[in-house]
Amino acid sequence: MTDRPTKQGRGRAAKARDTVDWTLPVDPDALRTTLLDWYDRHRRTLPWRASPGEHSDPYAVWLSEIMLQQTTVAAVKGYFERFLKRWPTVGDLAAADRDDVLNAWAGLGYYARARNLHRCAAVVADDHDGHFPSAVPDLKALPGVGDYTSAAIAAIAFDTPATVVDGNVERVITRLFALETPLPDAKPDIRIRTGRIAPDTAARRPGDFAQAMMDLGATVCTPRAPKCLLCPWRDACRAHAMGEEERFPLKKPKKPKPSRQCTAFWVTSGDHVLLERRPAKGLLGGMPGLFSTPWIDTDTQDMADDWQSHLPLSGNTRTLPGTTRHTFTHFHLETRVIVVSVKVVTDIENGFWIPLHHVEEAGLPTVFKKMAVHAVSKGSGT
DNA sequence: GAATCGTGGAA
DNA sequence: TTTCCAAGATT
Numbered sequence: 289m290t291d292r293p294t295k296q297g298r299g300r301a302a303k304a305r306d307t308v309d310w311t312l313p314v315d316p317d318a319l320r321t322t323l324l325d326w327y328d329r330h331r332r333t334l335p336w337r338a339s340p341g342e343h344s345d346p347y348a349v350w351l352s353e354i355m356l357q358q359t360t361v362a363a364v365k366g367y368f369e370r371f372l373k374r375w376p377t378v379g380d381l382a383a384a385d386r387d388d389v390l391n392a393w394a395g396l397g398y399y400a401r402a403r404n405l406h407r408c409a410a411v412v413a414d415d416h417d418g419h420f421p422s423a424v425p426d427l428k429a430l431p432g433v434g435d436y437t438s439a440a441i442a443a444i445a446f447d448t449p450a451t452v453v454d455g456n457v458e459r460v461i462t463r464l465f466a467l468e469t470p471l472p473d474a475k476p477d478i479r480i481r482t483g484r485i486a487p488d489t490a491a492r493r494p495g496d497f498a499q500a501m502m503d504l505g506a507t508v509c510t511p512r513a514p515k516c517l518l519c520p521w522r523d524a525c526r527a528h529a530m531g532e533e534e535r536f537p538l539k540k541p542k543k544p545k546p547s548r549q550c551t552a553f554w555v556t557s558g559d560h561v562l563l564e565r566r567p568a569k570g571l572l573g574g575m576p577g578l579f580s581t582p583w584i585d586t587d588t589q590d591m592a593d594d595w596q597s598h599l600p601l602s603g604n605t606r607t608l609p610g611t612t613r614h615t616f617t618h619f620h621l622e623t624r625v626i627v628v629s630v631k632v633v634t635d636i637e638n639g640f641w642i643p644l645h646h647v648e649e650a651g652l653p654t655v656f657k658k659m660a661v662h663a664v665s666k667g668s669g670t
Numbered sequence: 671g672a673a674t675c676g677t678g679g680a681a
Numbered sequence: 682t683t684t685c686c687a688a689g690a691t692t
Binding site for chain 3: 352353354355356357358359360361362363364398400401404431432433434435436437440452454455456457498499502505506511512542
């Protein structure tokens, strides 16, 4: 495979393509064929994966791909099956109440995905007659669908040639070529190299190839202790030849996580508890939670003990022993819980009351679920 | 381009 | 206990 002749007015990608240094002992077509053979022999059964030869439902593909963003297969399985059973079509999901969708998503994390999921379903139902578009640019225009997901849906659901690059592909490609450029700077190069190996026609099975690349990364070319003896690309892999598989991909150093702390309020009245509906945007946006003081940075702020002014309702208060801890993507949170007993159920802004025995179905994100468990276990002494 | 945005499992 | 990381998107 040779580089194309130079043309005028090329973009950055085209320019980089000419400078790609292809130094593997085998050509792209051989790599693609070898990988597809491996996939046919090792294909995994997954809830969202069509059987060989069967047509996959674009709605199911889209739903699974959104859920799988930065999330493990094991964590997604149950959620995927519950969603598909409750909302069998994109029209059903579009017609669902937003809070019901958020409730069903609770615990899976990255809640902007759930908000975008519901918005996207509405767009597909309203603007696309209930059918997902098949072209990458049209898919990428949908809420929550970016570079990876648009390519994945096009390839897997419609067998359209598309360059699918996720974290698995990045790892496989950087090892195959022993790329010394750290992520994310290496992304454009990785995309170009992946595009060279990937199928360029529907007949060459773009969907299977994309899934094969990701399966290879997930089961063989793993971050730690890769199973190179089982790898179909073992003989071509430069990192393997160097004996330095685990050194790739290189990554830019990440910043340390700061710590924050807050005081949360477990407000009860009789057998009811008060929860907050959080603002629609930002951290845990749109989700239910406990009222609390602001989450203050531990390093820059003193242990501010001014929880009184943030008390949502006045009542008898009791500070529980101990704290709960939770780690988000970019900070740690330590929470002290104060039990507040109020005389009568009183409505307040952004607040809602639920029976205590329904807390488990309230759809609390994990950080709040920890606080609720703490309150119930430590606070039952009154 | 850097920050933001969850969670649970593995080492 | 801490760190890493998993089928990324958005701002």
